[in-house]
Amino acid sequence: MANIELMKLYKKNKSKEIKDQLIIENIELVKIIAGRLYHSYNSNVEYDDIVSYGILGLIDAIDKFDPDKNVKFETYANFRIRGAIIDNLRNLDWVPRSTRQKYKKFEEAMSKLQGEYGFDIDDEILAKELGLSIEELNSFLSEVSIFSIISLDEKIAENSNFSIVSDDFDARPESNYIKNEDKEILKETIEKLPEREKKIIQLYYFSELTYKEISKILNVSESRVSQLHTKCIVKLKNSLKKIYT
Incomplete structure (x- = not known):
């Protein structure tokens, strides 16, 4: 089922099962973004940690996305995932x-x-x-x-x-x-x-x-x-x- 249809179902009934399915179907997007940022930061943070931050962004995207607007979920999720990773890295203050x-x-x-x-x-x-x-x-x-x-x-x-x-x-x-x-x-x-x-x-x-x-x-x-x-x-x-x- 396409993301947009799943999103409409999730917005309608807030089913945990549908939310979990959305996370599973979009986890690859998180890994792609996490992988690119991991290499960009010269591996100064753990890849698994970056993925974890990205998943938080994906969950936030699922909760806040409006399927009735003319926006692709992947576009919105990309922004939220990347933002969550950057926010968490900034909070770590890992740069000497x-x-x-x-x-x-x-x-x-x-x-x-x-x-x-x-x-x-x-x-x-x-x-x-x-x-x-x-x-x-x-x-x-x-x-x-x-x-x-x-x-x-x-x-x-x-x-x-x-x-x-x-x-x-x-x-x-x-x-x-x-x-x-x-x-x-x-x-x-x-x-x-x-x-x-x-x-x-x-x-x-x-x-x-x-x-x-x-x-x-x-x-x-x-x-x-x-x-x-x-x-x-x-x-x-x-x-x-x-x-x-």
């Missing part, structure tokens, strides 16, 4: 203070360089700004990548309930919609990224590939994909600051 401080330094450096060079900031320029060698920069980027994904997700969630994963903005089942002009700013920012960084954004957020899969397509290491992704995230976040500040 030193990493947060380094990320802040990195963010400030990138913001300055964006003002001078635009979006095409190579490693040599960034390393010089941070006072690091290329080898030290690679190590630095690998460390701050732990914090970069959750930092962007927090920025987006706090301000607009908008997810970069889906372009289905009009169907987003939340009370606060991102304005059309804001959406255009984000799209324009992605278009300004260097081709390889733009490709990473497309493959990671829209095609929903893992770092390993992207590394094979781009013929670079997984660590290099992570480093480039980290730079992309800060550029996008700096653009979002122009919207929300």
